Each structure stands twice: as C-alpha cells, then as structure tokens.
Amino acid sequence: MSEPAKRGAFAWLWRGYLRPHWPALVAGGLLMAVEGSMLGFLSYMMKPMFDSVFIAGESGALWTVGFGILAIFLIRAGTSVGQKLLLARVASRVIYVMKTRMVAHLMRLDTTWHGRNPPGALIERVSNDTNAVREVANVVITGLGRDVVALVSLLAVVLWIDWQWTLVALIGTPLLVAPTLLAQAYIHRTATQDRQLAQHMSVRLDEVFHGINPIKLNRLEDYQSRRFDGLASERVGAEIRNQFGRAMVPALIDVMTGIGFFAVLIYGGREIIGGEKTVGEFMSFFTAMALAFEPLRRLGQISGAWQAAKVSLGRVREMFDVQPTLTSPATPKPAAAGDIVFDDVRLSYGDAPVLNGLSLVARAGETTALVGPSGAGKSTVFNLLTRLVDPRSGRITLGGTPIDAIGLPELRSQFSVVSQEALLFDDSLRENILLGREVPEAQLASALAGAHVTDFLKDFPEGLDSPAGPRGSSLSGGQRQRVAIARALLRDAPVLLLDEATSALDTKSETVVQGALDELSQGRTTLVIAHRLSTVRDADRILVMQAGRVVEEGSHEELLAKGGAYAELYHLQFAKEG
Numbered sequence: 001m002s003e004p005a006k007r008g009a010f011a012w013l014w015r016g017y018l019r020p021h022w023p024a025l026v027a028g029g030l031l032m033a034v035e036g037s038m039l040g041f042l043s044y045m046m047k048p049m050f051d052s053v054f055i056a057g058e059s060g061a062l063w064t065v066g067f068g069i070l071a072i073f074l075i076r077a078g079t080s081v082g083q084k085l086l087l088a089r090v091a092s093r094v095i096y097v098m099k100t101r102m103v104a105h106l107m108r109l110d111t112t113w114h115g116r117n118p119p120g121a122l123i124e125r126v127s128n129d130t131n132a133v134r135e136v137a138n139v140v141i142t143g144l145g146r147d148v149v150a151l152v153s154l155l156a157v158v159l160w161i162d163w164q165w166t167l168v169a170l171i172g173t174p175l176l177v178a179p180t181l182l183a184q185a186y187i188h189r190t191a192t193q194d195r196q197l198a199q200h201m202s203v204r205l206d207e208v209f210h211g212i213n214p215i216k217l218n219r220l221e222d223y224q225s226r227r228f229d230g231l232a233s234e235r236v237g238a239e240i241r242n243q244f245g246r247a248m249v250p251a252l253i254d255v256m257t258g259i260g261f262f263a264v265l266i267y268g269g270r271e272i273i274g275g276e277k278t279v280g281e282f283m284s285f286f287t288a289m290a291l292a293f294e295p296l297r298r299l300g301q302i303s304g305a306w307q308a309a310k311v312s313l314g315r316v317r318e319m320f321d322v323q324p325t326l327t328s329p330a331t332p333k334p335a336a337a338g339d340i341v342f343d344d345v346r347l348s349y350g351d352a353p354v355l356n357g358l359s360l361v362a363r364a365g366e367t368t369a370l371v372g373p374s375g376a377g378k379s380t381v382f383n384l385l386t387r388l389v390d391p392r393s394g395r396i397t398l399g400g401t402p403i404d405a406i407g408l409p410e411l412r413s414q415f416s417v418v419s420q421e422a423l424l425f426d427d428s429l430r431e432n433i434l435l436g437r438e439v440p441e442a443q444l445a446s447a448l449a450g451a452h453v454t455d456f457l458k459d460f461p462e463g464l465d466s467p468a469g470p471r472g473s474s475l476s477g478g479q480r481q482r483v484a485i486a487r488a489l490l491r492d493a494p495v496l497l498l499d500e501a502t503s504a505l506d507t508k509s510e511t512v513v514q515g516a517l518d519e520l521s522q523g524r525t526t527l528v529i530a531h532r533l534s535t536v537r538d539a540d541r542i543l544v545m546q547a548g549r550v551v552e553e554g555s556h557e558e559l560l561a562k563g564g565a566y567a568e569l570y571h572l573q574f575a576k577e578g
C-alpha cells in the first residue's frame with residue numbers, strides 16, 4: 001500500500017464523500033448527543049428515587065421520578081431510531097457513490113495496468129473494501145457521537161456527587177495506554193493480512209469460474225479445491241487473530257472498570273457506613289459507573305474497528321491514486337477519415353521488443369490484410385491504432401492527423417472491432433446488440449439482416465429478448481460472431497478492424513460470418529488480421545509481417561508470384577489443409 005493511501009484516511013473520506021452529507025451527519029450527531037446524554041439523566045434520577053421515594057417515602061416524588069425515567073427512555077428510543085436511519089442512509093449513499101466512481105475510474109485505467117491486476121482483486125476492492133464506510137458510520141461515528149456524550153454526561157454526574165470517588169474509580173486508567181497502542185498495531189497488521197487473503201481468494205474464484213471447462217477437462221477439481229482450501233484456511237487464522245486483537249481493548253477496559261468498582265466500593269462504602277454520604281448518592285454514583293461500562297467498552301472497540309476500516313479505505317484510496325497514462329490531449333483535434341499510416345513505429349513490452357520500426361499504409365476505403373506468424377505484432381497494430389497502448393517511438397496518423405492529437409473518445413469512435421472472442425454480456429440479445437443505444441426498429445432490422453442474425457433468431461422463442469447467457473454461453477461461436485457484427489453495423493464507424501473474426505468457426509459458420517463481414521466492410525477502411533490466408537485473398541493489399549515489421553506487401557496474386565514469405569505461408573497452409 002502506498003504511503004499516501006495509508007495517511008489521512010478519514011480526511012480523504014470526508015473531503016471526497018462525507019462532506020456533501022454534512023446536514024444529515026450534524027442532525028445524526030445531535031440525535032446521538034441527546035441519546036447519549038439520557039444515560040447521565042438516568043443515573044442522576046437514582047438519587048431522588050432512593051433518597052426521596054424509597055427512604056423518605058414521599059408519594060409525590062414517586063410520580064415525578066417515574067414519569068422522569070419514562071421520558072428518558074422514550075427520548076432515548078426516538079433518538080436512537082432517528083440517528084441510525086440517518087447514518088444508514090449516509091453510509092449507503094456514500095458506498096454507492098464510491099463503488100460507481102471506482103468502477104468508472106478502473107475502466108479508464110490503461111490496458112497494461114489491467115494486465116498486471118487480476119479481475120478478482122479489483123472485484124474485491126469494489127465489492128468489499130468499500131463497505132468499510134459502513135464500519136466507520138456504525139462504529140466510529142456512532143461511538144464518537146453517542147458514547148462520548150454519554151460518558152461526558154455520566155462523568156458530570158459522578159463528579160457532581162463526589163470528585164474523590166471519581167478519581168478512585170479511574171485508578172486503573174493508566175494501565176490501558178501501552179496495551180491499547182500495542183493492540184491497535186496488531187489489529188492493523190492482521191486486518192491487512194485478512195484483506196490481502198480475501199483478495200487472493202477472489203482472484204482464485206474468478207480464475208476457477210472463468211476456466212471451469214478446462215478445469216473439468218484436465219481433472220483439476222481437486223487441485224483447485226486444495227489451492228482454495230489453503231487460502232480459506234489462512235484467512236480463518238487471520239480473522240481469528242484480528243478478532244482477538246479487537247477483543248483485547250474491551251477486555252482491558254473490563255479490567256480497569258473492575259479495579260475502579262472495587263476501589264469505589266471499599267472507599268465509598270466506609271463513608272456511607274459512617275453517615276458522610278447518603279444511599280441515594282452512592283446509588284446514583286454506582287449507576288453512573290455501571291451505565292458507563294457499555295459505552296466505554298464500545299469506545300474501546302472503536303480503535304480496533306477504525307484500524308480495520310482504515311486498511312480497507314487505504315486499499316480503496318490506493319486505486320483512486322492510480323492515474324491513466326493514456327489520456328486525451330489538452331486541445332484535441334477532430335478525427336478525420338483517410339489513410340492509416342504507421343511510420344517507423346517501435347514498441348516493447350518490458351524488455352521484449354514487439355514492433356521494430358514498423359511502417360505501413362492502409363488506404364481509405366480499401367481492405368488491408370495483416371498476415372504472418374504468431375508473435376509478428378499483428379494484434380499490436382490494432383492496440384496501437386486504438387491507443388490501448390502507445391508506441392515507444394514513431395508516428396501513427398489517421399487521415400493525416402497524429403492519433404495522439406485526437407481525443408480518446410473521438411479516436412475510438414472511428415473504429416468498429418470484431419475479434420475472435422466476441423464480448424457478450426449476460427443480458428438479452430437485444431441489449432448485447434444495442435449496448436444502451438436507441439435506434440429505429442428499421443435500422444435494427446437492417447443490421448440484423450446484414451449480420452445474418454435473423455437466420456437463427458427463429459430458433460429462440462423469445463427472439464431478441466432471449467438471454468445470451470454468461471459470456472454468450474447460450475449461443476454457438478458463429479451466432480456470437482454474428483451478434484458482434486450486428487453491433488458493429490449499428491456502430492457504423494468508418495474504420496473496421498477484424499481480428500481473426502472467423503478463425504474459431506467451422507466451415508459452414510465461417511461462410512455465413514464471412515458473408516456478413518463482407519457486407520460490413522462495404523465502403524469502410526478495413527484492416528484484417530487472419531491466419532487463414534483463404535479469407536484474405538480478395539483483400540486490396542496484403543501486408544506480411546515478421547518480427548515486428550512489414551517484409552512484403554501486394555495483392556494475393558502479386559505475393560504468390562514473388563515466391564517469398566507469403567508464398568511460403570500460403571503453400572504450407574494449403575498443404576496442411578489439403
């Protein structure tokens with residue numbers, strides 16, 4: 001965890017999230033103060049109840065004391081409900097805002113950053129670490145607002161009765177200081193371990209459920225179960241250690257309170273026996289001390305609760321401290337249609353070079369195919385063009401404008417992408433195609449027909465309202481691709497990027513999908529990545545890539561006639577397919 005994330009957790013929470021709710025917090029604080037002060041009034045009522053009613057036998061005082069105690073409990077009940085509702089509303093609203101802001105923030109971070117941070121870890125931060133706000137509201141704010149006032153009011157009563165008894169009662173307080181500080185450090189350490197183990201468990205679950213078929217096929221159920229069991233067992237130990245630390249502070253307060261009660265009983269009892277103090281005074285003092293026991297214990301728990309909450313808040317803040325490096329320019333230029341040009345572009349992932357002086361031109365309105373062996377840098381071209389990554393050096397232009405001079409939203413709106421893995425959500429087919437857009441039914445019907453989605457819709461009783469299933473599991477590979485193509489048709493972007501869009505399909509599905517892609521590419525600048533050379537033989541230009549640069553270019557016939565790298569790839573593939 002970064003140092004900024006460790007420091008000033010409450011100040012960060014207040015400035016970013018709690019400040020807009022200050023009226024509700026003030027109102028809740030006032031209600032908590034009233035609720036807490038009722039304990040002082042209750043302990044004070046013990047003196048007239050014993051001295052005036054039970055000992056002196058004043059019947060008039062009986063009604064006064066009775067109604068006074070009843071009013072105390074009615075006020076306490078009303079203020080308790082009111083402050084809890086206010087704090088619950090504030091906590092829920094703050095958590096809602098924090099979660100939505102974090103999701104939006106995480107989606108803006110660079111692809112390379114997401115490559116280093118597994119989805120399960122991010123889900124844990126969004127889903128569970130943000131709930132630390134509820135702990136702050138329920139324990140910390142309530143404790144400071146209600147229990148501090150209760151202790152102050154009770155302390156006022158015991159001081160009013162006898163300041164010497166009060167000093168005697170607090171004789172064990174110095175014993176708390178050092179153990180409490182040690183307990184706080186221990187709680188912070190074990191809470192950090194607990195949150196880290198929770199994150200590792202979420203990562204493991206995410207990997208298991210995403211890879212459930214390979215796990216079954218490779219008989220890895222027992223192996224994965226053992227790995228998860230190990231993490232779960234470690235977390236049980238961390239939780240127990242954390243709860244032990246959080247229980248230590250109230251236990252120390254119990255010891256202090258017990259010492260205080262014993263000392264007051266011995267010291268004050270002698271004064272009552274000697275007639276220096278009344279029974280009512282002692283009962284009022286004793287009641288105040290007894291009532292102070294619970295708020296004092298709750299205040300002792302605050303340090304533990306805050307240490308645990310601070311760990312989670314630090315983890316949340318750490319996410320917000322990360323900033324994207326791929327951003328729009330301060331004064332973005334508008335995007336313009338035209339040729340796509342790469343000029344001496346170089347890129348490395350760590351120490352591994354990917355592109356080594358790549359230069360290419362994809363002419364506007366034409367289909368340009370990128371072919372070559374795996375690792376040649378073909379997909380990296382798409383990532384650079386859409387600015388998922390930026391090159392180490394070189395220049396990339398779209399319509400003569402450097403792409404890093406175009407605003408990111410405007411740049412990415414120029415592209416429709418259909419890849420080998422069509423991203424479908426666990427929603428209806430309609431929502432997967434529209435993605436929140438509102439389009440006329442005629443336009444939607446045209447896109448469905450152009451993508452050949454209408455060919456299989458008759459097999460779904462609910463039509464477009466049929467569920468796609470998790471990651472499109474209710475559809476075949478060809479059907480998923482056609483849904484993605486319909487989506488791209490509706491997007492109607494001037495540049496089409498096809499990344500192995502048919503490589504995972506059978507021959508029949510490939511024929512249908514290829515027809516839909518041909519429809520989609522009409523009138524657009526199209527870049528195609530393909531391993532199956534038969535799918536790009538009709539491209540206007542074919543670029544052959546090796547080791548991060550273009551080594552050949554031309555039409556299918558021209559490249560075959562050259563007898564170079566393309567011809568070798570083609571004949572090798574033809575021999576395999578034959």
